[in-house]
Each structure stands twice: as C-alpha cells, then as structure tokens.
Amino acid sequence: MGFLHLVDYIVGITSGWTAVALWAAVCLLAAHRRLWTRLPCVFAYLVALVVGDAARVVVFRNAGYNSKAYGWTYWIIEGILTLGRGTVLADICRAALGSYTGVWQLARYLLGAAAVVMLALGGLHTGEALRIDSYVIFVQRELEYAIVLTLLLLLLLSRYYRVALGRPVRGIALGLAFYSSVAIVCNSIYIYHLGLTLQEFGDLKNLAFVLALGIWSVELRGPLPVVAPPVLDASGSYDRNAQVMAERMRILNDWLMQILKKQ
Amino acid sequence: MNELAMYIGLGALLLAAAAFLLRPAAAKPGARGRGGEAAEFFPVHCRYFPQVLRAFTSEDAQYIAGRAPSAVRRQWESRRRQAARMYLAALREDFARLNRLSRLLALHAASISASREAEMFWLNLRFQILYAVVSCRLSLGWSAADDVRHIASLIGRLGSQLEHAALAVNPPAGALAP
Numbered sequence: 474m475g476f477l478h479l480v481d482y483i484v485g486i487t488s489g490w491t492a493v494a495l496w497a498a499v500c501l502l503a504a505h506r507r508l509w510t511r512l513p514c515v516f517a518y519l520v521a522l523v524v525g526d527a528a529r530v531v532v533f534r535n536a537g538y539n540s541k542a543y544g545w546t547y548w549i550i551e552g553i554l555t556l557g558r559g560t561v562l563a564d565i566c567r568a569a570l571g572s573y574t575g576v577w578q579l580a581r582y583l584l585g586a587a588a589v590v591m592l593a594l595g596g597l598h599t600g601e602a603l604r605i606d607s608y609v610i611f612v613q614r615e616l617e618y619a620i621v622l623t624l625l626l627l628l629l630l631s632r633y634y635r636v637a638l639g640r641p642v643r644g645i646a647l648g649l650a651f652y653s654s655v656a657i658v659c660n661s662i663y664i665y666h667l668g669l670t671l672q673e674f675g676d677l678k679n680l681a682f683v684l685a686l687g688i689w690s691v692e693l694r695g696p697l698p699v700v701a702p703p704v705l706d707a708s709g710s711y712d713r714n715a716q717v718m719a720e721r722m723r724i725l726n727d728w729l730m731q732i733l734k735k736q
Numbered sequence: 737m738n739e740l741a742m743y744i745g746l747g748a749l750l751l752a753a754a755a756f757l758l759r760p761a762a763a764k765p766g767a768r769g770r771g772g773e774a775a776e777f778f779p780v781h782c783r784y785f786p787q788v789l790r791a792f793t794s795e796d797a798q799y800i801a802g803r804a805p806s807a808v809r810r811q812w813e814s815r816r817r818q819a820a821r822m823y824l825a826a827l828r829e830d831f832a833r834l835n836r837l838s839r840l841l842a843l844h845a846a847s848i849s850a851s852r853e854a855e856m857f858w859l860n861l862r863f864q865i866l867y868a869v870v871s872c873r874l875s876l877g878w879s880a881a882d883d884v885r886h887i888a889s890l891i892g893r894l895g896s897q898l899e900h901a902a903l904a905v906n907p908p909a910g911a912l913a914p
Contacts, residue, residue: 573843573844574846574847575842575843575844575845575846575847575848576842576843576845576848578847578848579848579850579853582850621750621754622750624754625750625753625754625757628754628757628758629757631757632757632761633839633857634839634842634843635761635836635839635840635843636843637760637761638758643758646754646758647754647755647758650750650751650754650755650758651751651754653750654747654748654750654751654754655747655751657743657746657747657750658743658744658746658747661743661746662740662743665739665743668740703843703844704844705844705845705846706841706844706845706846710841710845711841711842711845711847711848711849712849712852714838714841715838715841715842715848715849715852715856716852718834718837718838718841718856719838719852719855719856719859721834722831722834722835722838722856722859722860722863723859725827725830725831725834725863726859726862726863726866728827729863729866729867729870730866
C-alpha cells in the first residue's frame with residue numbers, strides 16, 4: 474500500500490485550487506507559445522480543463538463531496554473532458570498528416586471509420602456494465618479505448634508514410650496515450666472489482682493526468698519550431714508512377730511465388 | 737489476480753506500442769532520405785541479371801559434375817545456394833527501394849488513389865511473407881543443381897519482364913528535394 478500512500482500524497486498536493494493553478498500554468502505556457510495557431514483543439518481543451526476544474530472545486534466547497542450537485546458536476550465535466558480528448562486526438566491527426574493533402578484524404582477516412590467502429594463496439598459492450606454506478610466508468614473506458622487505438626492507427630500511418638511527428642505533436646500524443654492507457658487500466662480494475670476503491674481509482678487517474686500534463690509542459694518548454702509546408706505535386710505524376718511501380722512490385726511477387734511453386 | 741495482471745499488461749502494451757511508434761526513425765546507413773536523388777530509390781540489383789544468369793548456367797554444373805571430386809562439387813553447390821540467397825536478399829533491397837519511392841510519391845501527391853495504396857500495401861505484405869518463406873527454405877537446404885538452374889531461368893525472365901515494364905518514373909522535384 475506504500476505506493477497508494479505516495480499517490481495519495483501527490484494527489485493531495487495537486488487537488489483543489491492547487492490543481493486548478495497547475496492546469497492554469499500549463500494553459501498560460503501554451504498561450505505563451507501560441508499553441509492555438511498549431512493545435513487549436515488542444516489549447517481549447519486546456520482552457521476547458523481550467524474552467525471545468527474550477528467549477529468542480531467551487532461546487533465541492535459549497536455543496537460537499539457527497540452531494541448530488543457535486544456528483545452531477547463531476548461527471549458532466551468528466552464527460553466533456555473525455556470528448557475534449559477526442560477533439561485533441563483529431564487535432565493531432567490533422568497536425569500530423571493534414572498538410573499532405575493526398576495522404577490526408579485517405580487517412581481521415583481510415584481514422585474516422587476506425588473511431589466510429591470502436592465507438593460502436595464500445596456502445597454494444599455497455600451491456601457488460603455490472604452496476605449502474607459503474608456504467609459511466611464503463612462508457613468512459615470504451616471512449617479511452619477508441620482514443621488510444623485511433624491514436625495507434627495514426628502513428629502506424631505516419632510510420633508507413635515516414636512522416637516524423639515533431640514537437641509539440643509528438644509529446645502531446647505521448648501524453649494522451651499515457652493518460653488514456655492508465656484510464657483504461659484503472660477503469661477496468663474498478664469495473665470488475667479487482668481491488669481499487671473509488672477513492673484510489675480517482676487518485677491514480679489524477680496522478681496519471683498530472684504526469685500527462687507534465688509531458689505536455691516539457692513539449693512546450695521552448696518556442697514551437699517553424700514547420701515549412703511540404704511541396705506537393707499536382708501534375709498527376711502519382712497515377713502514372715504508381716502504376717509502373719505497382720507493376721514492378723507485382724513482377725517481383727510473382728517471381729517469389731514461382732520459386733515457391735517449384736519447390 | 738490474473739485478471740488484474742491482464743488489465744495492467746494491456747495498459748502497458750498500449751502505452752509501449754504508442755512509445756515505440758513515436759520514437760524517431762533511425763536513419764539507415766547509406767540512406768540519404770529526402771535529400772537524395774531519384775536514382776537512389778530505383779532498383780539496382782536487377783541490372784545485374786545477365787551476370788547472375790551466367791553464374792548459374794548449366795554448363796558449369798555439367799563441367800563440375802564431370803571433373804571435380806564429390807567434396808568439391810558439394811562445396812560448389814553450397815556456394816551457389818549461398819549466392820542464390822544473397823541475390824534474393826538483393827532483390828528484396830530493390831523491392832524496398834521501390835516501396836520507399838512509392839510512399840514518398842504518395843506523400844507528396846496532391847491526391848492519391850485509395851485502391852492503388854491498398855494494392856501497394858498488399859503487394860508489400862505479400863512480398864515480405866513470400867520472401868521469409870523462400871529464404872527459410874533456402875536456409876534449410878534446398879536441393880542444389882536443378883533448383884539453382886530454375887532460379888537462373890526465373891532471374892532471366894524477371895530481367896526481361898522488368899525491362900519491358902521500363903521504369904518511367906519521374907518523381908516530382910518536390911518529393912525528393914530536402
């Protein structure tokens with residue numbers, strides 16, 4: 474339990490107004506770096522985080538932890554922030570591949586379809602929720618699955634086309650993947666009663682969130698690098714060249730196939 | 737407890753996959769990336785078909801079979817198999833170059849065809865699988881003379897096919913400029 478006590482301690486000093494001040498500091502840093510010019514949804518998410526957490530603290534101070542008002546405020550803001558992480562993901566996708574218009578046409582359909590399929594599967598699985606109080610956590614877990622798996626698909630596409638994600642997109646993607654992965658684990662452990670109380674569950678997620686924002690802050694440590702837009706070819710040479718290369722690839726494939734058949 | 741370990745493992749796996757995919761790509765030795773010239777992406781080993789073909793002619797096999805002792809003949813066959821494996825690896829390199837160029841062209845194209853990209857992806861996947869199987873069989877000891885002759889004839893045909901589908905690729909300047 475030593476680890477959980479440490480978590481408790483860290484969460485203790487990063488909760489309430491301290492947490493709001495911490496998020497506000499990251500938000501100010503992002504504003505100083507003019508993050509909205511590169512990643513507008515990420516900046517909007519940071520603003521929503523500050524406003525949402527401030528609202529939570531106000532309701533907590535006035536109505537108390539066990540009040541209905543705090544419960545509703547907490548979960549509504551949690552829902553908005555989870556959807557906000559979805560828009561952060563969309564922003565990362567656009568920032569990573571958006572300037573390559575040809576690949577982006579294909580990637581946005583693939584990524585959009587993957588997200589829709591995962592959300593639909595999550596929707597079908599919601600029947601597995603054991604109790605009504607774990608239902609929200611169950612839905613949240615499915616949303617986090619959709620976020621992290623769509624992010625992985627984006628990273629695979631970027632690798633495939635050899636697009637390097639620079640600062641700050643790479644760190645923001647890592648922070649998002651980190652928090653979503655921890656949220657999936659914590660929510661699963663809580664839903665299936667595998668040893669986490671609601672308090673510990675919340676504390677672990679808060680700690681993960683602090684670390685994720687720490688990763689984001691590191692990415693914002695210096696001025697954002699200037700990225701020159703890629704030179705795109707609109708002459709239609711892609712069709713001609715791709716056809717020739719596909720033909721050559723087919724020949725090399727057939728050649729290997731014939732060797733196998735001979736064997 | 738098993739379930740607990742499973743969920744923790746799943747989270748660690750997702751995070752590790754993301755961190756792995758986010759790591760900066762290591763520059764391959766000799767590869768100059770986008771700053772290179774178009775020629776560096778074109779197949780080079782296919783150009784040596786005539787020389788390779790001569791190295792695998794049946795006359796050599798007949799000559800060795802008639803004159804050399806069995807130990808020498810075995811060694812000669814083993815070396816020919818090794819050469820076949822090396823040539824296979826070289827063709828894989830050619831394939832990789834084509835693949836790299838096709839992705840680079842797609843990346844810098846103002847519009848691309850989804851079906852063409854899917855075909856390229858499938859051809860690449862199929863080639864890698866086939867290469868692994870053929871390479872494995874060669875390593876496990878492929879029966880010598882006839883099969884090496886078969887490779888030689890296939891290499892000859894491949895050469896003429898590739899010449900027929902002459903590489904008329906003119907990559908746009910923007911795709912290869914630094």
